Amino acid sequence: MPGAVIYLGMPRPLRRLIEAPLLARILRAFKQPMLASFLFVGVVALWLVPTIHFRAMLDPKLYQVMNWSMVIDGVLFWILVLDPRPKPPAFLSFGARAAMAAAVMLPQTMIGALITFAPHDLYTFYDWCGRVYSLSALEDQQLGGLIIWIPPTMMNAMALILVLYALLSQQDRKVAKDITYGQTGLV
Numbered sequence: 393m394p395g396a397v398i399y400l401g402m403p404r405p406l407r408r409l410i411e412a413p414l415l416a417r418i419l420r421a422f423k424q425p426m427l428a429s430f431l432f433v434g435v436v437a438l439w440l441v442p443t444i445h446f447r448a449m450l451d452p453k454l455y456q457v458m459n460w461s462m463v464i465d466g467v468l469f470w471i472l473v474l475d476p477r478p479k480p481p482a483f484l485s486f487g488a489r490a491a492m493a494a495a496v497m498l499p500q501t502m503i504g505a506l507i508t509f510a511p512h513d514l515y516t517f518y519d520w521c522g523r524v525y526s527l528s529a530l531e532d533q534q535l536g537g538l539i540i541w542i543p544p545t546m547m548n549a550m551a552l553i554l555v556l557y558a559l560l561s562q563q564d565r566k567v568a569k570d571i572t573y574g575q576t577g578l579v
Contacts (some may be wrong), residue, residue: 398467411510422468423483427447429492432469432500435461440483440503440540446517469496473551493551498550508534 399407409415422428439445439458448458473489475482508513513529515536527535534558 419468423472425472425484425488425492428469428472429495431465433496433503435465436540437499437503440507445515447519451518460521473552474558476554476561478562486555486562488550490555490559493548493555497545497548498509500542500544504537504539504544506537507540508537510537 399410402410411418412449422431439448439462447452469492472484473492475484475489479485482489509534513519513533515533516529518532
């Protein structure tokens with residue numbers, strides 16, 4: 393139940409802000425599976441557009457916006473997907489959570505593959521800054537593309553496994569409860 397844990401760890405002023413009716417309505421809108429999934433992939437994709445990424449790398453304030461937008465969006469997405477409780481009290485069913493985890497895999501894979509296999513340097517401005525370990529521009533980009541591609545795909549596969557595990561655990565508890573109270577017809 394990551395939402396409750398995160399909420400309890402927040403400073404009180406931030407908790408009061410989140411409890412404000414307007415912000416609560418906005419956060420509820422971001423809990424819609426299609427919107428949450430679209431934003432989860434879309435925010436990262438937006439910041440990887442070379443011209444936008446270039447601006448963010450040069451402007452410290454925009455760089456902070458880039459990082460915080462991905463952090464906040466990621467936390468909102470994962471709170472929805474990784475909630476181990478059944479619906480209700482969870483906002484989404486196990487099926488919706490599994491669909492969200494699966495739905496973001498293909499676009500993330502495509503973004504990473506596009507960067508990895510691009511035939512030319514997409515982020516030429518890194519030549520100005522220098523490259524790590526004296527990698528060529530294409531090697532640097534391929535490494536970056538693989539980092540955008542492989543770890544997120546593995547995280548989403550792991551999330552899908554955790555959601556399915558939570559579903560099966562919930563079903564096991566229901567069956568055990570039914571057996572205990574003689575509701576299966578077996579007792």
